[in-house]
Amino acid sequence: MTTYDFTVNTRQDAVRLIPVYDRILLDVLDALLERYERDPDYPFIDTKLNIITGKDHYPASTDDFFKGKEVIYAWIQGRALESLAGHAVWLKSCSLLTPGDAAARIVRIEKILREVIDSMEDIRARNHDRMFFTFSRSGEPLETHRGQLRALPRIPDGSNFSDLFYSKGLLCAAAYLKMETKAGEAEHYFLRVVNDIRNRRFTTDQQSFDPKNPVTAVAGKHLQGPFMIALSGIAEAAAITGRKAWLQQGREFMEHIFKFHINLGERSELLQYDFWEAVDSSGNPWDENGVILCDPGHALEFAGLSLKCLLQMRTVPEFAGFAEKCRSFYPALITHCFRQGFNPQAGGICKSYDLKAHRPVNTDMPWWSLPETIRAAAEMLEFAPESTPAMLKIIEQCSAAFLGKFVNPAVHSMAYQTRGADGKPVDVIPATPDADPGYHTGLSIIAFLHILSRLES
Numbered sequence: 001m002t003t004y005d006f007t008v009n010t011r012q013d014a015v016r017l018i019p020v021y022d023r024i025l026l027d028v029l030d031a032l033l034e035r036y037e038r039d040p041d042y043p044f045i046d047t048k049l050n051i052i053t054g055k056d057h058y059p060a061s062t063d064d065f066f067k068g069k070e071v072i073y074a075w076i077q078g079r080a081l082e083s084l085a086g087h088a089v090w091l092k093s094c095s096l097l098t099p100g101d102a103a104a105r106i107v108r109i110e111k112i113l114r115e116v117i118d119s120m121e122d123i124r125a126r127n128h129d130r131m132f133f134t135f136s137r138s139g140e141p142l143e144t145h146r147g148q149l150r151a152l153p154r155i156p157d158g159s160n161f162s163d164l165f166y167s168k169g170l171l172c173a174a175a176y177l178k179m180e181t182k183a184g185e186a187e188h189y190f191l192r193v194v195n196d197i198r199n200r201r202f203t204t205d206q207q208s209f210d211p212k213n214p215v216t217a218v219a220g221k222h223l224q225g226p227f228m229i230a231l232s233g234i235a236e237a238a239a240i241t242g243r244k245a246w247l248q249q250g251r252e253f254m255e256h257i258f259k260f261h262i263n264l265g266e267r268s269e270l271l272q273y274d275f276w277e278a279v280d281s282s283g284n285p286w287d288e289n290g291v292i293l294c295d296p297g298h299a300l301e302f303a304g305l306s307l308k309c310l311l312q313m314r315t316v317p318e319f320a321g322f323a324e325k326c327r328s329f330y331p332a333l334i335t336h337c338f339r340q341g342f343n344p345q346a347g348g349i350c351k352s353y354d355l356k357a358h359r360p361v362n363t364d365m366p367w368w369s370l371p372e373t374i375r376a377a378a379e380m381l382e383f384a385p386e387s388t389p390a391m392l393k394i395i396e397q398c399s400a401a402f403l404g405k406f407v408n409p410a411v412h413s414m415a416y417q418t419r420g421a422d423g424k425p426v427d428v429i430p431a432t433p434d435a436d437p438g439y440h441t442g443l444s445i446i447a448f449l450h451i452l453s454r455l456e457s
Contacts, residue, residue, distance in 0.1 A: 006403075008396035011381070011388070015452050017399060021445050022095050024403075024413045028438050029087050031412035032080075033108050043119040044072055044137075045080040045112075047435040052425050054411040057433060066149055066209075067433040071142065072135040076432055077120050078166030079439035081173035082236075084109050087438060088176060090446045093453065113173045117182070120166065129189070130155045131162035133205040144207040159196035160205035164226065167193050168233030175240045187241065190233055194249060197226045209429035220281045224261040227253045228302040235308035244316065250309035251322055257302060259283075264329065273329070273336040274355045275299035285355075292355040296341025297369025300349070303334050304376035304444070307383055314383070323383075331387035334376055338394055341369070346423040347401030349373065351430075363421035366430045368440035370402040375444040378451045395448075415441055 008014050035046040048057040048067060060068030088109045091102040123139040124131060132141040132155050141152040171186035196202045200222070206215040231253055238246035258264060260283050263274040270276075270285070270292070277293050278286035285292045310326055313319035341349040341360075348365025377391040377398070405423065406415040414435055416425040436442075 006396065006399060008392045008399070010392070011452070011455055014392060014395060015456055018449055018452060019095050020403065021449060024407060025087070025090065025438070025442055025445060026094060026096055027409075027413035028442060029091075029105070031414070032084070032437060033105065033112070036112050037108070042069060043115045045077055045116060045437050047076060047080075047437050048433070049411070049435060050427075051408055051411050051414045051416055051435055052427060054408075066134075070137050071149065072123075072137060073432045073434050074120075074123075074131040074133060074135065074162035075165050076434045076437055077116060078131070078162065078169035080437035081113060081116060081120075081166075081169035083169075083438040083442050084113055085172045085176040086443045086446055090449070093449075110177060113177060117170065117173060117179075120170075121182075124166075127155060131166045132160065133162050133207050156203060156205075158201035158203050159193040160203055161226070161229070162205050163189070163193045164197075164202075164229055164233070168230075168236060171233065171240065172236055183240070187237060190237060194230055194234070197230055198252070202226045206431065209431075209433065221278050221286055222260075222281070223278050224257050224302070225277070225298065227256055228298065228305060231302070231305040231309055235305070235312065238309070238312055244318070247309060247313055247316060247319055250306070251313070251319060254306050254309065254326075257306075262333070270355055271336070271358075273333045275302070275333075275337055276355060290356065291361065293361065294337075294340065294353045294355050295351065296337050296353055297349050297351070297366060297372060299337040300334065300341070300369060300376050301372040303330065303337070304372050304379060304447075307376060307379035308447075311379060311383055327384045331380060331384055331390060334373075334380065334394070335390055338373060342397065343421060344397070346419065346421055347405045348419055348423075350421075360421075364426060364428065365419045365421070367402070367406045367415035367417055367419075368430075368436065370398045370406065371441050371444035371448075374398045374402070375447045378448040381455060382451055 006017065032045065039046065048069060049055065050057065057064065057067035058069045088106050091097065091105055094102060123135055126139040127141060132152065134142040134149060136142060141155055142149040143152040167186055167190035171183060171190055174183035174186050204215060204217050208215045231250055234246050234250040234253065238250065260279050261276055263270045263272055265272060275294050276285045277295050277298065280286055310323050314323040340353050343350060343365065346365065349369040350360040351362040351364045351366060354361050374395055377394040380387050380391045402415065405419065407413055408416060417430055417435065418426045418428050420426045
């Protein structure tokens with residue numbers, strides 16, 4: 001494992017991170033391109049590998065069939081569309097490449113984007129304009145039943161996380177490729193998902209692979225996750241289309257989370273800035289056997305994704321007052337949630353935390369929360385410059401943990417999906433057996449690097 005120690009006391013210190021992160025982004029991107037191109041008959045992003053061992057998940061055994069190439073995860077394909085479009089933009093500023101080398105990779109990315117869009121749009125058409133967590137290679141939706149995947153007769157009504165990830169990924173990729181008709185379709189699809197979230201017609205389609213991370217929908221339990229993830233697509237839609245209606249939608253979703261999922265002083269039984277994952281039908285924190293759960297990584301991801309909207313809002317007169325209100329408490333919110341979740345000894349952010357007992361519940365540490373936190377802290381350098389010292393310290397701690405303890409140089413510089421509280425990699429699946437296609441890691445770090453470049457100039 002790489003030994004990494006870097007002190008970040010100033011913005012200039014942070015700028016020294018650029019080539020380090022450029023190298024990791026480039027290694028991961030090159031792996032994505034090479035893995036896709038080595039099988040011309042497989043028109044899907046292939047991250048089906050074990051980051052601990054470096055071995056492919058195929059050919060899959062009978063017990064591990066869900067890891068093989070015959071099972072397509074819509075989350076991964078949708079995230080990959082958004083990720084590759086973002087990487088294509090980043091390549092032009094990569095410090096390690098000549099313009100010619102960057103241009104050659106961009107050509108490859110654009111070809112892959114078009115082919116994956118074609119494949120996934122075929123699947124969506126077969127399923128009446130819908131997506132689901134797992135599909136067969138031919139486009140048949142699959143569900144988990146007693147440890148096996150079986151055909152799903154019908155995708156349940158109302159949008160789900162696959163619709164959310166795919167619609168916003170399709171919008172980003174189609175807009176990047178200047179596919180105007182397809183981008184318009186994607187925006188309409190994404191708007192439908194947003195409306196389903198608002199009207200409580202949204203349900204999780206995630207299939208669980210980790211007993212310590214229950215994901216099954218529970219009647220009367222309403223999650224913040226759909227609102228939070230949608231903010232990412234809302235920010236992209238606002239930037240792509242220039243329509244202020246998208247920023248208004250972002251404000252509505254942020255205000256929903258402020259009201260129902262963050263203690264801004266209304267609840268004396270909880271700490272100021274506590275962030276809980278779910279509420280009951282009355283709007284109270286979901287209390288299960290005396291436990292109110294926070295996912296600190298999700299709290300910090302919310303901060304980063306909402307800041308994508310706020311950085312646009314602050315320059316629009318009708319939203320400037322709202323942005324200023326957020327500026328007054330965001331530094332404290334980020335600092336509070338980071339302190340609750342971060343394990344300084346092991347170097348990572350715990351998966352779940354009990355807000356009543358003030359202790360971690362699931363001490364496993366997923367990789368994604370570190371780059372998501374780096375993005376949030378970097379955005380604060382622009383949004384609230386007075387918070388710079390505290391945010392630089394968070395960037396330092398997260399970078400030291402991520403670069404030194406999660407990134408595996410032996411496997412394309414990809415990050416171990418999960419480490420235990422003892423610091424060792426754990427072979428569990430946080431969401432899908434497919435590795436991250438540069439979504440959490442790549443897009444978060446790219447946003448960080450773009451901010452550093454803007455601050456320098």
